[in-house]
Amino acid sequence: MDKKDVSAEELSDATSLADARTRSRQAYLRKREEAKLADLKAELDDERALFAGARLTAREREAIALKEQTYALAAARVAAEAGAAAAAAAGGRDPAEPGADDGGGEDGPAAAGGMAAGGGDAVGLRPFGEGLASGGGAGAAAAPVPLVLPGGVSFVADAVGGLPGVEVLGAAPPPSLAVAAASTAGPGRGAGAPATPRRRRSRFAPDPGREGGTGGGDPAAGGGGAATAAAVATTPAALSPAAALQAERDSLPIAAYKAELLAAVATYPVLIVEGETGSGKTTQLPQYLLDGGYRCVACTQPRRVAAMSVAARVATERGVRLGSTVGYSIRFEDCTSEETVIKYLTDGMLLREFLSVPDLAAYDVLMVDEAHERSLSTDVVMGLVKDIVRFRGDSLRVIIASATLNAAAFCDYFDGAPLFSIPGRRFPVDILYTRAPEANYLDAAAVTVLQVHASQPAGDILVFLAGQDEIEDLEAALRERTAGVGGALGELIIAPIYASLPSEQQAAIFTPTPPGARKVVLATNIAETSVTIPGVVYVIDPGFAKQKAYNPATGMESLLVVPISRAAAVQRAGRAGRTAAGKCFRLYTKWSFTHEMEAQPVPELLRSNLAQVVLLLLSLGIDNLLAFDFLDAPPPATLLRSLELLYALGALSPAGKLTKRGRLMAELPLEPLMAAAVVASEAYGCSEEVITVCAMLSVSGAVWYRPKAKALAADAARAAFSRATAAAGAGRGDHLALLACYNSWRDSGFATQWCYEHFVQVRSMRRARDVREQLDALLDRVGVARATLADAPDGGADQAPVLKALTAGYFSHACQLTKAGLYRTVKGGTSVHIHPSSALYRTERLPRYVLYHELVLTSKEYMRSVSEIDPAWLREVAPHYYTEVDVDVVGASAKMPRALGRRA
DNA sequence: GAGCACTGC
Numbered sequence: 001m002d003k004k005d006v007s008a009e010e011l012s013d014a015t016s017l018a019d020a021r022t023r024s025r026q027a028y029l030r031k032r033e034e035a036k037l038a039d040l041k042a043e044l045d046d047e048r049a050l051f052a053g054a055r056l057t058a059r060e061r062e063a064i065a066l067k068e069q070t071y072a073l074a075a076a077r078v079a080a081e082a083g084a085a086a087a088a089a090a091g092g093r094d095p096a097e098p099g100a101d102d103g104g105g106e107d108g109p110a111a112a113g114g115m116a117a118g119g120g121d122a123v124g125l126r127p128f129g130e131g132l133a134s135g136g137g138a139g140a141a142a143a144p145v146p147l148v149l150p151g152g153v154s155f156v157a158d159a160v161g162g163l164p165g166v167e168v169l170g171a172a173p174p175p176s177l178a179v180a181a182a183s184t185a186g187p188g189r190g191a192g193a194p195a196t197p198r199r200r201r202s203r204f205a206p207d208p209g210r211e212g213g214t215g216g217g218d219p220a221a222g223g224g225g226a227a228t229a230a231a232v233a234t235t236p237a238a239l240s241p242a243a244a245l246q247a248e249r250d251s252l253p254i255a256a257y258k259a260e261l262l263a264a265v266a267t268y269p270v271l272i273v274e275g276e277t278g279s280g281k282t283t284q285l286p287q288y289l290l291d292g293g294y295r296c297v298a299c300t301q302p303r304r305v306a307a308m309s310v311a312a313r314v315a316t317e318r319g320v321r322l323g324s325t326v327g328y329s330i331r332f333e334d335c336t337s338e339e340t341v342i343k344y345l346t347d348g349m350l351l352r353e354f355l356s357v358p359d360l361a362a363y364d365v366l367m368v369d370e371a372h373e374r375s376l377s378t379d380v381v382m383g384l385v386k387d388i389v390r391f392r393g394d395s396l397r398v399i400i401a402s403a404t405l406n407a408a409a410f411c412d413y414f415d416g417a418p419l420f421s422i423p424g425r426r427f428p429v430d431i432l433y434t435r436a437p438e439a440n441y442l443d444a445a446a447v448t449v450l451q452v453h454a455s456q457p458a459g460d461i462l463v464f465l466a467g468q469d470e471i472e473d474l475e476a477a478l479r480e481r482t483a484g485v486g487g488a489l490g491e492l493i494i495a496p497i498y499a500s501l502p503s504e505q506q507a508a509i510f511t512p513t514p515p516g517a518r519k520v521v522l523a524t525n526i527a528e529t530s531v532t533i534p535g536v537v538y539v540i541d542p543g544f545a546k547q548k549a550y551n552p553a554t555g556m557e558s559l560l561v562v563p564i565s566r567a568a569a570v571q572r573a574g575r576a577g578r579t580a581a582g583k584c585f586r587l588y589t590k591w592s593f594t595h596e597m598e599a600q601p602v603p604e605l606l607r608s609n610l611a612q613v614v615l616l617l618l619s620l621g622i623d624n625l626l627a628f629d630f631l632d633a634p635p636p637a638t639l640l641r642s643l644e645l646l647y648a649l650g651a652l653s654p655a656g657k658l659t660k661r662g663r664l665m666a667e668l669p670l671e672p673l674m675a676a677a678v679v680a681s682e683a684y685g686c687s688e689e690v691i692t693v694c695a696m697l698s699v700s701g702a703v704w705y706r707p708k709a710k711a712l713a714a715d716a717a718r719a720a721f722s723r724a725t726a727a728a729g730a731g732r733g734d735h736l737a738l739l740a741c742y743n744s745w746r747d748s749g750f751a752t753q754w755c756y757e758h759f760v761q762v763r764s765m766r767r768a769r770d771v772r773e774q775l776d777a778l779l780d781r782v783g784v785a786r787a788t789l790a791d792a793p794d795g796g797a798d799q800a801p802v803l804k805a806l807t808a809g810y811f812s813h814a815c816q817l818t819k820a821g822l823y824r825t826v827k828g829g830t831s832v833h834i835h836p837s838s839a840l841y842r843t844e845r846l847p848r849y850v851l852y853h854e855l856v857l858t859s860k861e862y863m864r865s866v867s868e869i870d871p872a873w874l875r876e877v878a879p880h881y882y883t884e885v886d887v888d889v890v891g892a893s894a895k896m897p898r899a900l901g902r903r904a
Numbered sequence: 905g906a907g908c909a910c911t912g913c
Binding site for chain 1: 905907911
């Protein structure tokens, strides 16, 4: 522990230690800024004197403009901080939690504006495990104050557990580094604070709306913030883009730690870096590493758009063409070249790279970003990385970047790797809890929306809901309740967003709210990480989300509405503090938050079918999966089931070794069942058709567009595709309907208009085309000959071979009709039902045998995407799986009236 | 007569 600036008593009290450190850090940062400002001013004055009256070249004018600009920004920031400090010293609530947006950080290039009036950028230690911290003095003032809005839900204000204006350390690190970062950054040379630069600021008229990113003004940021926004807005005319970018880079919180970060990376093979959104770690750290002499840096992202937009941002900052020295690599799109030295890629993409280069020899540094999200791929990447760090030795450096909440877990996992903390920038968000649990959170949400609309200052509202149905219900409820209310309140614009909403309609959430109106965005979890909605000041959080669960015993996945974790609640609240100070209304009690909600969400790895992961690990030579060092070990039952499945598919030998077939399957970016079907398709002469079906299945669920208003027309359009195949007997069902749908779209020349006419989602179809093209390209590699039924003697009239090939992959998903008219899985005997969305739902003659793509548990166990098969195929494609006994079962059900299921 | 949270290869 660093004891330099705290007393012994303070050390004994963790909380006051944290406060003391925060205060001392703030004071230090202010002093440093002031010193920098003084230097800059001196330089500027010199040059002004030098060039007075001279004719300047454009370049010289540009250089001076840059300095003026930098000075104005710094001056505004220092003024804001000084004001904040004064207010804090006066004992009031600290007003200076401004900070600007992202400075080009985690959420893509749109965030470019960010010259912060960064108030309490602070680094400090917090008691282990306590996420509280009300940045500086901010939340401290909040002894619970009841806030009763007219007409219903009653809230209690409380900042604890919420987002402070500035997030500080959430965990006690191996102390050396974090403390070093806090206490030794920058020499702080120079002396003599400059005069308060108010005169300068007045030169800029507020000009909201351009790159400042603060939209319609910025009440919380005070003078400093407004001046900053205005200053940035006036930048482009005066300043070269490159110079402006450099100024922005220098203003990011991380900029102060460049030297320390490089030193830490040089010292430790694995470094954990924690920093909030807006700290600049994603964009700057790879650049620092390059400057520090590392030759090639890879940085993983959980999402495609993030990889793309961050790469674009960094390319701009470095003044290079995207795809040259800075590039990105995502599925369907490799925007890199020989000369690429900073590469952003999705973590799934990195997993594929492991297949060809198991030790990632091309990279000197690997940065795993957003590790706190614990996505399936991130977790697997971390497991593999931990493995290769050992034998890459000094030739590989690893950085795990995470939000502040659970970074300590990564330190433990990587054998006590040190933690480096970088402050972020955010506006404060007041957290309000309900006094008592709400009986109906949807009603409560509706009432709260109206309460906010009626009683709170301007600012858009974001409501987090579990799914499309809730969104539609709430939208209807809000329309109903606002119908009678006239213009007195101002218009309430309702904008839904969820992933399967067509993109044209998604765009509505980005249209600026007209003056006097208020927008309320009804969103699923998509707004938690994937989409950032500008202008949101109020977040309403009912505290639920849909979450996937997996039962290894039955192999069934289900989607259940569950309470969110505290980490997710904090993330949601943060969505209110991106452009101004905000409020978050939690529709649950504070007690529930602290006592009932889990700290972190269950990692995806623990609630997923791992067949594909297991196949990947096996093909990387990791044989003993039960001993593989996962951050959180998945249930052994899940691993064993995966192994059994892979064995049944012929990917594993009886000895548990990967077979040649298994190795080929691993090359395909498909779940193993599907990969097996593709590999088998060669034997049936229909690889073209099978990859089409696979491509369509992999976007399934999102293919058919069914607006409530035109539900009947949409159903009819969909039925038309299955009718084309209905006469064919075995084979009728959803798989061939998907094939027919795709081929019909292809024959239209991939026309968008065709999609509208047939109630098909364009986005999904394009994605299916991408997947299909990728699979087509991989066929050679997997050694599957391209063949199509169109070349068959009958010209492709008999499509049964397609289903037969699919059966060769999905044979374990076969079901038979029982006498009672229900379906049971042939193996296992689980009762299942045809999903109402299937073409086979309520058909006149139920097929005796069906094959399903997936099983989902909702109100019942439903088979989704179902087709009729001939039971003889089962013995044909999987004699090792279906024994004589099963054949007996087959025979038994033949007692059924032949007309019911038998094809001609 | 039910439903597709969100990613990713």
